[in-house]
Amino acid sequence: GAVVSQHPSRVICKSGTSVKIECRSLDFQATTMFWYRQFPKQSLMLMATSNEGSKATYEQGVEKDKFLINHASLTLSTLTVTSAHPEDSSFYICSATGFSGSYNEQFFGPGTRLTVL
Amino acid sequence: EDKVVQSPLSLVVHEGDTVTLNCSYEVTNFRSLLWYKQEKKAPTFLFMLTSSGIEKKSGRLSSILDKKELFSILNITATQTGDSAVYLCAVTQGAQKLVFGQGTRLTINP
Numbered sequence: 640g641a642v643v644s645q646h647p648s649r650v651i652c653k654s655g656t657s658v659k660i661e662c663r664s665l666d667f668q669a670t671t672m673f674w675y676r677q678f679p680k681q682s683l684m685l686m687a688t689s690n691e692g693s694k695a696t697y698e699q700g701v702e703k704d705k706f707l708i709n710h711a712s713l714t715l716s717t718l719t720v721t722s723a724h725p726e727d728s729s730f731y732i733c734s735a736t737g738f739s740g741s742y743n744e745q746f747f748g749p750g751t752r753l754t755v756l
Numbered sequence: 757e758d759k760v761v762q763s764p765l766s767l768v769v770h771e772g773d774t775v776t777l778n779c780s781y782e783v784t785n786f787r788s789l790l791w792y793k794q795e796k797k798a799p800t801f802l803f804m805l806t807s808s809g810i811e812k813k814s815g816r817l818s819s820i821l822d823k824k825e826l827f828s829i830l831n832i833t834a835t836q837t838g839d840s841a842v843y844l845c846a847v848t849q850g851a852q853k854l855v856f857g858q859g860t861r862l863t864i865n866p
Contacts (some may be wrong), residue, residue, distance in 0.1 A: 670854060682844060682856040719772070732798050736852050745854060747798035 641667045641734050645748035652723055653701045653756055660751045665743040668713035668741030669735035673745065674706075689716045723755040758783040762845050762857035770865050773835050777860045779845030780827040787848040789821055789828050794859070802830070803844075807865045835864045 792799035805821035
């Protein structure tokens with residue numbers, strides 16, 4: 640099946656710094672990638688939809704100036720958490736859409752655990 | 757507002773038991789319903805359901821969708837400790853957007 644990687648898998652940073660998370664589709668091209676956030680014992684919440692070559696579409700309540708998304712190529716999308724605060728500590732997961740036989744399936748990356756001190 | 761509701765939120769059973777997890781939904785522009793298993797990392801895909809009444813099976817797991825009543829169930833028979841995980845239900849809206857339920861935390865005790 641299709642593979643999506645994320646880097647880093649875990650990051651700890653100081654409050655006020657910026658953190659960049661990469662999401663790559665390794666063996667397929669993904670015109671659309673999604674970024675989710677998951678707080679402990681809660682479900683995945685969609686943050687934004689990232690389309691290659693265009694601006695990301697953010698969900699209601701997600702600050703686009705704080706969570707910068709860049710989808711520069713068909714295999715790479717990045718999420719930058721700017722001026723991180725402790726409340727941004729969460730598990731960030733990306734997914735990429737690829738064709739799986741007869742339908743478009745979302746393939747999830749392994750996630751990045753962000754801890755802001 | 758679009759929503760996906762799972763029940764129960766938490767379930768503890770003994771190895772060998774059969775469990776049924778529920779998922780109901782209210783979304784606009786429904787396309788499909790998906791079940792995922794999440795252990796420590798990202799969700800892994802289990803099933804995608806698009807048509808009512810057609811059961812999907814994979815080993816001890818099976819799932820079915822009722823589009824009239826807007827719900828789905830996930831059954832796991834002869835449970836094993838390795839089945840312990842959070843099971844997520846998600847609904848695809850329009851162009852691939854996924855709306856997730858809260859998840860059911862399943863614990864299988866030996």
